[in-house]
Amino acid sequence: MNDLIYETIVTTVSAAGRPHIAPMGVRHRGDDIVLMPFRPSTTYDNIVGTGAAVVNLTNDVRVFAGCLTGRHRWPTVAAERIRGVRLAGALSHLELRLRDEGGDPNRPTLRMARVYQRRHGDFPGFNRAQAAVIEAAVLVSRLHMLAPDKIAREMAYLQIAIDKTAGPAEHEAWQWLRERIDAHNAASLETTP
CATH class of the missing domain: 2.30.110.10 (Electron Transport, Fmn-binding Protein; Chain A)
Structure with a gap:
């Protein structure tokens, strides 16, 4: 279990x-x-x-x-x-x-x-874009452990929920995470011999 x-x-x-x-x-x-x-x-x-x-x-x-x-x-x-x-x-x-x-x-x-x-407030229900941002945040927290192609595949799949159900807050959070992944990938390319 x-x-x-x-x-x-x-x-x-x-x-x-x-x-x-x-x-x-x-x-x-x-x-x-x-x-x-x-x-x-x-x-x-x-x-x-x-x-x-x-x-x-x-x-x-x-x-x-x-x-x-x-x-x-x-x-x-x-x-x-x-x-x-x-x-x-x-x-x-x-x-x-x-x-x-x-x-x-x-x-x-x-x-x-x-x-x-x-x-302090009511839970309005689940939003798929919110779940996608949480999953992307977990990926970002593991950038140092995961292969770039795995991250790219996961982010591509999660993008579907963002495209279909995200509001302004989810779009903003998603953009921050994308920028962090892009910065990590650029830094990795600079250090690769």
Whole structure:
């Protein structure tokens, strides 16, 4: 059986209070949430340093694409029960406290206890273009691991959903991801002997 992973935006703060926003797949384990950030990473350092994180559920795929293309500034507001922030535009958020850490030293398993959950808006339903942007964002996060022809094939297929169902936000996010892939491919050509 596959591990069920939900694509979310995780917000954390540093010990000095500086916000950090990152896309991350999360797993539900009973009442707890499991996060598996890579190490080293700002998300990992912030969670271990403060013992807290917020899982944000949003359908604004620009946040996912933006974080992977150097656009890290998204409006946030203070969390309600933990030291942290949440996305101002989140449909809902879960405030979490670190329960324990284990697993692989390069990708530790952080078991997080739910502290508080609140809904801020209604989920309007699924949009195929939003799903395509999320899949493209996953590809961009793995540019260093995947062959360029695989990325090109996947992006060509995902383009169908963009062409048929994208609104302005999805088109913008898609363009950011395309630009990132093009920049990666150009840099790869420059370093190839």
